[in-house]
Amino acid sequence: MQSPIHVTSEIGKLKTVMLHRPGREIENVYPEILHRMLVDDIPYLPIAQEEHDLFAQTLRDNGTEVLYLENLLTDALADDNIKDEFLEKIIAESGFAAGAIHDALKEYLLSFSTKDMVDKIIAGVRKDEIKTKYVSLAELAEDKDYPFYMDPMPNAYFTRDPQACIGDGITINHMTFKARQRESLFTEYIIKHNPRFADKGVNVWRNRYPEGRIEGGDELVLSDHVLAIGISQRTSAKAITELAESLFEKSDYDTVIAIHIPHNHAMMHLDTVFTMINYDQFTVHPAILRDGGHVDAYIMHPAANGEISITHETNLKEILEKALDKSEIDLIPTGDGDPIVAPREQWNDGSNTLAIAPGEVVTYDRNYVSNDLLRKHGILVHEVRSSELSRGRGGPRCMSCPIVREDLKK
Numbered sequence: 001m002q003s004p005i006h007v008t009s010e011i012g013k014l015k016t017v018m019l020h021r022p023g024r025e026i027e028n029v030y031p032e033i034l035h036r037m038l039v040d041d042i043p044y045l046p047i048a049q050e051e052h053d054l055f056a057q058t059l060r061d062n063g064t065e066v067l068y069l070e071n072l073l074t075d076a077l078a079d080d081n082i083k084d085e086f087l088e089k090i091i092a093e094s095g096f097a098a099g100a101i102h103d104a105l106k107e108y109l110l111s112f113s114t115k116d117m118v119d120k121i122i123a124g125v126r127k128d129e130i131k132t133k134y135v136s137l138a139e140l141a142e143d144k145d146y147p148f149y150m151d152p153m154p155n156a157y158f159t160r161d162p163q164a165c166i167g168d169g170i171t172i173n174h175m176t177f178k179a180r181q182r183e184s185l186f187t188e189y190i191i192k193h194n195p196r197f198a199d200k201g202v203n204v205w206r207n208r209y210p211e212g213r214i215e216g217g218d219e220l221v222l223s224d225h226v227l228a229i230g231i232s233q234r235t236s237a238k239a240i241t242e243l244a245e246s247l248f249e250k251s252d253y254d255t256v257i258a259i260h261i262p263h264n265h266a267m268m269h270l271d272t273v274f275t276m277i278n279y280d281q282f283t284v285h286p287a288i289l290r291d292g293g294h295v296d297a298y299i300m301h302p303a304a305n306g307e308i309s310i311t312h313e314t315n316l317k318e319i320l321e322k323a324l325d326k327s328e329i330d331l332i333p334t335g336d337g338d339p340i341v342a343p344r345e346q347w348n349d350g351s352n353t354l355a356i357a358p359g360e361v362v363t364y365d366r367n368y369v370s371n372d373l374l375r376k377h378g379i380l381v382h383e384v385r386s387s388e389l390s391r392g393r394g395g396p397r398c399m400s401c402p403i404v405r406e407d408l409k410k
């Protein structure tokens with residue numbers, strides 16, 4: 001039986017992808033909470049939705065099946081007992097494990113159809129939406145002016161991060177910041193209870209409960225046995241080690257390349273500075289390279305007795321040539337390496353390309369210098385509109401979670 005998840009590269013023809021269409025959660029962001037919500041501006045929702053629909057259509061036009069997270073979750077909650085269990089967990093993870101507010105939230109959420117309930121959970125629940133008989137002292141005295149019982153999830157349209165498909169399995173991620181941690185509970189329920197995945201032998205390489213932090217934007221599937229992963233603001237060495245142990249024990253993966261990148265908001269994940277777009281071509285933001293194209297990378301392999309061997313290497317080109325068995329690798333610099341254009345275009349995800357086939361990518365239209373350079377390097381570029389979507393600080397790769405890709409021809 002073919003596994004419902006199958007991703008053995010970053011570039012194989014994209015057959016099935018999971019997206020989330022931005023919804024009311026975007027309009028529940030206001031200046032005071034921007035920073036905590038990990039966004040830098042507030043997208044104008046109708047245009048963000050229009051842009052997102054065009055992004056989805058571009059993928060469909062190129063033969064990709066588009067699944068929506070919100071529908072997958074709704075179908076996963078068809079059984080009332082599962083829905084109840086899910087509600088208990090999401091309300092607890094939102095800060096109310098028991099008590100009057102917990103009860104009121106549960107009653108309120110159950111008053112919707114399951115699909116509307118899912119949309120509501122993503123959008124957030126304001127205090128003035130529900131009535132409670134008793135309020136706590138904290139409510140009365142401390143959090144008086146805070147408007148939400150359940151926070152909005154404005155980053156839900158970055159479906160790349162709460163999980164990542166690797167081979168015939170998935171990592172369900174323990175995300176770094178509170179603003180996003182609940183998102184991977186959705187993945188857990190989808191994998192366990194959506195008929196597309198449930199009881200189909202999907203391997204969970206690492207679930208969301210161990211402490212180490214990890215996000216999908218850092219997980220790059222370079223081949224059917226090599227994974228690259230960022231040591232970043234969002235992914236810790238601890239999580240990488242645990243994932244490597246699990247992959248080496250249970251999968252065909254025998255190489256994990258951990259690449260250290262700056263720990264900051266503009267470069268929060270490896271895929272904001274480095275993506276694979278063809279058998280031997282990558283985009284790279286020059287700011288992660290030291291003189292001579294050096295980075296700090298740690299190459300992990302299985303060793304005797306379940307141990308892991310680690311070597312420190314620095315030449316990015318050579319590391320990739322060796323890992324992918326290529327004589328030459330073409331590293332294409334974001335913004336053509338210009339000291340102003342490169343950081344400007346990287347800020348709006350100029351390095352964050354989504355490959356939909358070898359040498360064929362989807363990018364934001366606004367990054368025209370990077371896009372022209374990709375074309376000069378022989379890449380077929382599909383540009384999508386990006387005025388509002390880019391305000392969430394993520395690009396086409398961040399907005400997509402590949403579920404199935406065609407294997408590469410050997």
Ligand SMILES: NC(=[NH2+])NCCC[C@H](N)C(=O)O
Pocket residue numbers: 037038039155158160161180216217218268269271272392393394395397398
């Ligand atoms: N894979 C990515 N680069 N995702 C970008 C996510 C952006 C989002 N605002 C966050 O900070 O979490």
